[in-house]
Amino acid sequence: MAASKLIGFSVCGKATKISPNSNPTDKKRAEVPDSIKNVDHIGDFTLDEAISKANTLIEAMGWIRQFRGKTTVIKLGGSILDDPQELMHILLDVIFMESVGMKPVLVHGGGKAINRELAESGIAPNFVRGRRVTDAATLAAVEKVLAGELNVSLTQEIERLGGRAMNLSFKTTNVLFGKKLVDQPDEDLGFVGEVTRVDRNVIEGLSYTDQVPVIPSMCEGDDGQHYNVNADTAAMAVAQALGADKLVFLSDVNGVRRDKDDPETIIHSLSSAEARELIQTGVINSGMIPKVEACLETLGRGVKKVHIIDGRLRHSLLLEIFTTKGVGTEIHP
Numbered sequence: 001m002a003a004s005k006l007i008g009f010s011v012c013g014k015a016t017k018i019s020p021n022s023n024p025t026d027k028k029r030a031e032v033p034d035s036i037k038n039v040d041h042i043g044d045f046t047l048d049e050a051i052s053k054a055n056t057l058i059e060a061m062g063w064i065r066q067f068r069g070k071t072t073v074i075k076l077g078g079s080i081l082d083d084p085q086e087l088m089h090i091l092l093d094v095i096f097m098e099s100v101g102m103k104p105v106l107v108h109g110g111g112k113a114i115n116r117e118l119a120e121s122g123i124a125p126n127f128v129r130g131r132r133v134t135d136a137a138t139l140a141a142v143e144k145v146l147a148g149e150l151n152v153s154l155t156q157e158i159e160r161l162g163g164r165a166m167n168l169s170f171k172t173t174n175v176l177f178g179k180k181l182v183d184q185p186d187e188d189l190g191f192v193g194e195v196t197r198v199d200r201n202v203i204e205g206l207s208y209t210d211q212v213p214v215i216p217s218m219c220e221g222d223d224g225q226h227y228n229v230n231a232d233t234a235a236m237a238v239a240q241a242l243g244a245d246k247l248v249f250l251s252d253v254n255g256v257r258r259d260k261d262d263p264e265t266i267i268h269s270l271s272s273a274e275a276r277e278l279i280q281t282g283v284i285n286s287g288m289i290p291k292v293e294a295c296l297e298t299l300g301r302g303v304k305k306v307h308i309i310d311g312r313l314r315h316s317l318l319l320e321i322f323t324t325k326g327v328g329t330e331i332h333p
């Protein structure tokens with residue numbers, strides 16, 4: 001992380017820029033008491049390394065105070081879920097957030113895993129504007145992967161890493177309710193749903209007992225019918241229902257780009273009007289469409305910040321929270 005991006009806090013909690021060189025604890029280093037002058041290691045670290053680590057903790061204190069008790073909805077895309085190492089680092093960030101009193105809520109997709117499951121039955125994926133056309137056989141595969149395997153393994157991984165988590169699906173406790181999505185009158189996507197109600201009491205109850213809720217992108221209709229929901233849309237519904245402070249989409253790109261194959265063309269700050277234009281002109285296409293549409297819908301409905309960031313960048317989630325500029329694309333009204 002660039003030192004200039006680090007933000008620290010004065011004792012009263014007001015944000016001030018901190019440069020590592022100006023940290024007040026450095027002065028103490030010159031005044032080491034005689035009794036410990038010969039100490040050159042603490043555990044596995046040199047004294048300087050240990051002091052630097054302690055400084056980092058102090059610097060984080062203001063941010064932690066600011067975000068304590070605030071909800072961040074984190075959407076995990078299928079691309080990220082496919083890499084165990086990347087996933088582990090993301091989940092460690094989530095556990096850290098939870099440990100310091102922030103309230104992270106995970107909503108996950110699993111598009112790539114669903115594609116693999118379908119391929120085993122010889123079914124080719126079929127997407128319209130970033131949403132999967134879902135017939136009965138496809139729905140069965142989606143259920144198996146999203147509400148079953150991935151939801152369980154994510155929860156178990158958080159617990160293995162030392163956190164506490166609860167998987168919330170219609171196989172355990174369902175929190176997403178909805179109906180069939182009718183997006184365009186002339187197109188039928190099958191069992192694709194939209195979320196119309198979120199059981200926020202269950203989700204908040206878990207957050208208050210220091211557990212991370214893990215929610216797959218499926219909803220249940222009044223008649224018990226299950227629907228496949230695009231995970232970006234599901235995350236948006238959860239963030240809105242909870243009045244989340246932040247909604248963060250973790251994907252396999254560094255943000256919205258002018259050329260989707262060129263990371264250098266990332267747009268750090270995107271207005272709603274420009275985002276709509278980029279969708280219309282096809283610059284934003286495929287899986288980026290539901291993400292940006294979800295951002296647009298979320299803004300102005302209580303959620304304060306919406307970001308699309310690269311989950312492959314180690315600790316991108318913490319960098320997003322602990323820096324002013326952030327690391328991906330922020331969409332604003």
Ligand SMILES: Nc1ncnc2c1ncn2[C@@H]1O[C@H](COP(=O)(O)OP(=O)(O)O)[C@@H](O)[C@H]1O
Binds near residue numbers: 080251253255
């Ligand atoms: N303008 C764009 N900028 C960045 N990515 C884009 C853009 N347009 C389309 N994409 C595609 O969107 C993909 C991300 O969506 P998706 O594959 O659904 O990810 P996830 O599984 O994380 O939801 C990127 O990998 C990229 O190929």
Ligand SMILES: CC(=O)N[C@@H](CCC(=O)OP(=O)(O)O)C(=O)O
Binds near residue numbers: 109132193
């Ligand atoms: C209706 C619809 O498109 N559902 C998605 C749900 C999973 C998802 O969104 O996964 P990602 O986050 O990995 O894209 C699908 O079937 O792929």
